[in-house]
Amino acid sequence: MSLPNTVAAEFRKIVTLPAAIVGVVLGTAMTLVFTAMAGSSRRAKLDAGMADDGSTYDLGLEMAAPGVVGVIVTAIVIISSEYTATSKDAGGGRQILVSLTGTPRRGELLAAKAVVVALVSGVAGAVTIGGGLLMTQVLLGRHGHPIGELMGVLGWRPVGAVAYWVLTALIAFAVAVMARSGIVPMVAFVVNTTFVSVTFLLTRVTSLAKYLPDVAGAQMFATGYPAESMVTPLTGAVVMTAWTVALLGVAAGLFVRRDA
Amino acid sequence: MIEITGLTKRHGKKLAISDVSFTVAPGRVTGFLGPNGAGKSSTLRILLGLDRADAGTALIGGRPYRRLRDPLRTVGSLIEGSGAHRSRTARAHLSWVARSNGLARSRVGEVLEEVGLADVAGKRVGTFSLGMGQRLGMAAALLGTPDVLVLDEPGNGLDPDGIRWIRRLLKEYAQGGRTVLLSSHLMSEMAETADDLIVISGGRVVTSGPLHEVTAGHASLEEAFFALTDPAHRAGRAS
Amino acid sequence: MTNGAWNTLAAELIKLRTLPAALITICVTVLAAAAFAAALEAAPFDRSLTVAEATLGSVEYVQAGFIVLGVLSVASEYAGSQARTTLTSVPGRLLLMTGKAGAYLLTATATALLTVTASCAGAWLAASTQGTVAVGGVDTGQGAVGGAEVVAGPAGGDLAALARAAVYLVLIGLLAQAVAALLRDVIASLATVLALVLVVPRFLAGVTSLADYLPGAAGARLYQAGPGLTPVEGGLVLAAWLTLALTAATISFTKRDA
Numbered sequence: 001m002s003l004p005n006t007v008a009a010e011f012r013k014i015v016t017l018p019a020a021i022v023g024v025v026l027g028t029a030m031t032l033v034f035t036a037m038a039g040s041s042r043r044a045k046l047d048a049g050m051a052d053d054g055s056t057y058d059l060g061l062e063m064a065a066p067g068v069v070g071v072i073v074t075a076i077v078i079i080s081s082e083y084t085a086t087s088k089d090a091g092g093g094r095q096i097l098v099s100l101t102g103t104p105r106r107g108e109l110l111a112a113k114a115v116v117v118a119l120v121s122g123v124a125g126a127v128t129i130g131g132g133l134l135m136t137q138v139l140l141g142r143h144g145h146p147i148g149e150l151m152g153v154l155g156w157r158p159v160g161a162v163a164y165w166v167l168t169a170l171i172a173f174a175v176a177v178m179a180r181s182g183i184v185p186m187v188a189f190v191v192n193t194t195f196v197s198v199t200f201l202l203t204r205v206t207s208l209a210k211y212l213p214d215v216a217g218a219q220m221f222a223t224g225y226p227a228e229s230m231v232t233p234l235t236g237a238v239v240m241t242a243w244t245v246a247l248l249g250v251a252a253g254l255f256v257r258r259d260a
Numbered sequence: 261m262i263e264i265t266g267l268t269k270r271h272g273k274k275l276a277i278s279d280v281s282f283t284v285a286p287g288r289v290t291g292f293l294g295p296n297g298a299g300k301s302s303t304l305r306i307l308l309g310l311d312r313a314d315a316g317t318a319l320i321g322g323r324p325y326r327r328l329r330d331p332l333r334t335v336g337s338l339i340e341g342s343g344a345h346r347s348r349t350a351r352a353h354l355s356w357v358a359r360s361n362g363l364a365r366s367r368v369g370e371v372l373e374e375v376g377l378a379d380v381a382g383k384r385v386g387t388f389s390l391g392m393g394q395r396l397g398m399a400a401a402l403l404g405t406p407d408v409l410v411l412d413e414p415g416n417g418l419d420p421d422g423i424r425w426i427r428r429l430l431k432e433y434a435q436g437g438r439t440v441l442l443s444s445h446l447m448s449e450m451a452e453t454a455d456d457l458i459v460i461s462g463g464r465v466v467t468s469g470p471l472h473e474v475t476a477g478h479a480s481l482e483e484a485f486f487a488l489t490d491p492a493h494r495a496g497r498a499s
Numbered sequence: 500m501t502n503g504a505w506n507t508l509a510a511e512l513i514k515l516r517t518l519p520a521a522l523i524t525i526c527v528t529v530l531a532a533a534a535f536a537a538a539l540e541a542a543p544f545d546r547s548l549t550v551a552e553a554t555l556g557s558v559e560y561v562q563a564g565f566i567v568l569g570v571l572s573v574a575s576e577y578a579g580s581q582a583r584t585t586l587t588s589v590p591g592r593l594l595l596m597t598g599k600a601g602a603y604l605l606t607a608t609a610t611a612l613l614t615v616t617a618s619c620a621g622a623w624l625a626a627s628t629q630g631t632v633a634v635g636g637v638d639t640g641q642g643a644v645g646g647a648e649v650v651a652g653p654a655g656g657d658l659a660a661l662a663r664a665a666v667y668l669v670l671i672g673l674l675a676q677a678v679a680a681l682l683r684d685v686i687a688s689l690a691t692v693l694a695l696v697l698v699v700p701r702f703l704a705g706v707t708s709l710a711d712y713l714p715g716a717a718g719a720r721l722y723q724a725g726p727g728l729t730p731v732e733g734g735l736v737l738a739a740w741l742t743l744a745l746t747a748a749t750i751s752f753t754k755r756d757a
Contacts, residue, residue, distance in 0.1 A: 019687055034702040041706055066701040073690050080686050182686040183520065183567060190693040191563045194701060198560065201535070204542030309590040310583060310757035326590040330502055335587075343584035345518065345575055352517035353584075360510035360588040362503055400584060 006112035010078075014116055019077045024120060027070010028128045035063045035132040039139035046143045056143055057153045060133030061221050064161040065193065067128055068168045071121035072189045075173040078113060080182030106256045110177065114248060117173045118166050125165030129158050160220030160233060167244045171213055174247035177255055203227040213243035261286055261439060262307065262408065266316035269302050276302040277463040280316070284441045284456075286407075289434045291454030291471075292443040295489050299463040300443050301339070304412055307441075308337050320408055332361040336401030337410040342393035343400060346386030350377055350396050353385060357400050371399040376422075390417030398426070408439040415446060427453050451481040461489040501591040504598070510588070511572075511602035521571050525610050528564025532614040533621030535560045540625035551657035553622035554615060555723050558664050561614055562715070565607055565668045566692050569675030572603045574685040582683075582757055592753040600676065607672050611665035619661070664722035670737060671696060674714055677744035680752050714740040 014020045039059055046056075082096040099109060133154075137144035145153070168189075175185040192198050192214065202209035209215055210230050218225060219236035231239060262284035269276045277299035284290045294300045305311040307318040309325035318324065320335055328334050344353040354368040372378045375395040380388070385396065394417050401409060409430070415423045430440050430453055444450050450457075451471070458468040466488050467474055471481075478484035515521050535557035540548055548556065576582040589595045679688040696715035703710035710716055711727030717740070719725060720733025728736060 019684075019690075023690070030699075030702065034706060037706045063702060066698055069694065069698050077686060183689065186686060186689050186693065187563050187567060190690070190697055191560060194559070194697040198535075201538050201542070204544070205538050305757070308587050310586055312754075312756060325587075326501065328501060328590065330506075331590055332588055337587050339583055340580050343580045345581045346579055347519050348514075348517050352513070356510040356513040356517070357584060357588050359513055360502060360506055360585075362506045 003108055003112060006108055007115050010112045010116045014078055014120065017077060017081055020074045023070050023073035023077060024124045027067055028124050031063045031067030031128045032131055035060060036135055036139060038062060039136040043140050043143060056140055057145065057150060058223055059136040061157060061161055063132065064129060064221055065218060068165050069190060069193050071124050071165055071169040072172045074120060075117045075169040076176045076182045076185050078117060079173060079176035083180050107252060110252050110255050114170060114173060117169050121169035122162060122166045125162035129161045133158060157221045163237060164217045164220055167217055167240050170244045171247055174251040177251035200227065211239055213240045216240050261321055262441060263319045267303060267306060267313050267318060268315040269306060270314050275463055280465055282458045282465055282468050284439055286439045287434055287437050288455040289430050289440045289442055289453055290456040290458065291450045292441055292458050293450065293485060294460035298460045300460060304339060304410060304443065307410060330361040332404035332406060334406055335408045335410060336404060336406040338397040338401045338414055339412045342385055342396040344385040344396055347384055349382050349384055351381040354399060354403060358403055361404055363404055367403055371402050374402060375399045391419060391422060394418055409433060410441045412443045415444065415449060447482040447485060459488050500594055502589050502594060507589055507594055507598035508601045511598045515572060515602055515606050518571065518575060521568060524564055524567045524571065528561050528610060529613045529617045532557050532561040533617040536618035537621035537625040540622040550619055550622040550626055551661060554618035555660060555664055557618045558668065562668055562671050563693065565672030566675040568607060569603060569672035570679045570685060570688045572599060573676050573679035574683060574688050577683040578685060586757050596749060596752055603676055604669065607669045611668040614668065615661050615665050660722050667718045667721045670741060671718060674741055674744050677748040680748035712736050
């Protein structure tokens with residue numbers, strides 16, 4: 001079995017996995033709906049005389065950080081569904097056995113899954129971020145900006161936001177592979193997307209926390225991150241990518257070595 | 261004594277079983293036969309109070325399963341494997357089952373011994389083979405020393421020794437005046453074990469009665485089964 | 500009733516006790532509570548916190564542990580074929596649900612008390628470390644305040660707030676249990692409840708005051724003053740969420756095929 005075939009098989013699995021679809025669709029839909037709500041409420045405030053502090057450019061990116069939960073769920077479900085026992089539980093009943101007998105080269109199986117996670121989260125991210133940016137400018141009405149000007153001001157940051165989605169999904173995927181279960185990564189990653197995230201709390205305790213994947217990665221698109229002396233966007237991209245590669249490497253090492 | 265009367269169940273528009281009626285007498289092993297999708301599982305699930313019937317009743321000793329007091333003291337059942345969570349040990353699994361019906365703790369050790377799992381009682385169910393899971397399911401069924409046994413494919417995954425053990429156990433159970441309803445696809449095994457037969461096909465009971473009556477006129481139980489359940493086969497024989 | 504109520508409760512308690520994931524969840528929750536409270540105490544956001552304040556702040560994080568416990572207590576039945584054994588052992592659906600809720604409530608109450616105590620201990624430890632620094636003469640202002648708190652300890656009003664925080668933790672897990680009875684899947688239930696309690700509030704914040712009526716935000720008013728609802732209103736809103744979820748779960752669980 002070649003890698004393209006394995007990728008195609010993994011793609012078909014995700015398309016037929018309701019939870020994975022729900023994760024992506026709901027994550028994107030929720031982000032867009034809430035972005036729209038933020039857009040119209042900002043317009044009302046601007047109409048009422050609030051000064052434009054330049055945040056109208058950013059509005060489409062504001063929900064990018066919490067919105068990533070959708071692709072996190074999808075990335076985790078792709079792995080946890082393999083290890084969930086179906087009705088015949090003793091010994092068999094887990095899809096992972098079929099997957100591994102179908103594609104015995106485990107590195108290839110994992111690579112195919114990672115490719116699917118990256119593609120799906122990339123498309124979801126692009127649709128969400130792009131859609132959010134366009135929508136907010138339309139909803140802002142006369143306070144909105146022309147696309148050319150918007151892109152000029154934002155620069156690479158929308159791309160950074162999409163990259164943040166892809167890399168976050170891949171990290172969640174790697175952790176799920178290591179844990180062989182969805183519970184641990186689900187709790188860890190969802191708790192970390194809350195208001196006062198765990199990693200943000202850590203930035204208060206140690207300055208080393210600025211190199212944590214999500215803290216560094218958020219610098220790719222965030223303005224006004226509520227902590228001081230963060231890394232530059234480019235460093236952030238490098239740091240988060242390094243984390244992703246390292247975690248995928250460890251996950252692959254475990255996946256190849258251990259019994260199913 | 262099991263009495264099933266006019267049982268009907270739909271899954272959406274599809275009729276799973278339609279007007280199924282039969283009785284299972286004490287003191288005998290009753291075989292329940294039918295092809296995949298014939299309605300065996302639907303019937304057994306309703307009998308055990310897992311699913312609800314759209315019409316009809318399924319009574320055990322005159323009461324529906326959901327009205328039985330401490331049901332495991334009356335009915336022992338096995339459907340689909342171990343029925344245990346994979347991260348619990350066999351002993352822990354049987355402990356909560358025993359507790360839920362107020363059964364003595366000592367029964368856990370006794371049934372583990374009886375089904376041959378005493379050595380692996382402290383192991384997680386997830387590490388069990390299919391046959392060991394099946395033995396654990398049997399252990400839970402025997403826990404309350406019930407008067408009625410309802411077993412779906414108990415021999416599934418068992419080694420020859422295990423299959424012989426089940427056969428002997430069921431015969432002993434019936435000889436003691438208790439009721440045994442046994443569902444299986446293994447015709448030769450069924451022919452050796454069952455006293456009575458109920459054959460279901462397409463959601464309806466096609467025949468029921470003592471083994472020798474059902475197989476009368478056929479070379480074997482298998483031949484009789486195909487003749488009863490496969491319309492095409494029946495037509496072929498007639499021509 | 501098909502089974503003895505006490506037997507049903509005892510069986511559900513055995514199930515929780517013998518489920519490794521549940522035990523791990525409890526241990527991690529208690530330890531994490533201490534760590535979060537210590538971190539909040541050591542590195543407060545805008546002003547230094549009392550031990551009680553740091554403990555209450557840690558609730559935001561550790562509630563996830565109670566959500567996991569609530570979900571596991573029900574949804575683990577459906578990971579494999581155990582639900583079939585459970586329902587043939589205890590065919591009374593309402594009795595079974597009550598037994599499950601009871602077993603969860605007992606376990607969660609004990610866990611919540613441990614969690615709050617561990618949080619206080621963690622915050623106290625962090626505060627007293629800062630106090631030691633003050634004695635060494637490195638820091639005067641900040642350290643002295645920390646030292647004073649250590650001596651004072653939680654006051655009466657604080658104890659009431661801590662107790663209400665424990666109640667909130669137990670209740671948010673009960674909500675998770677009800678959702679798990681509806682969805683019958685560990686991951687789907689976790690994603691739903693965590694999203695409802697932790698993620699959606701972040702989206703809605705600053706956009707609409709409806710955010711105050713989400714179970715997490717409303718429940719937080721039980722132990723922490725904040726914008727939006729009063730403590731009584733918050734409690735009522737959380738109670739409404741619980742009633743809704745438990746009613747839906749009960750109807751679904753009693754009517755639906757296994």
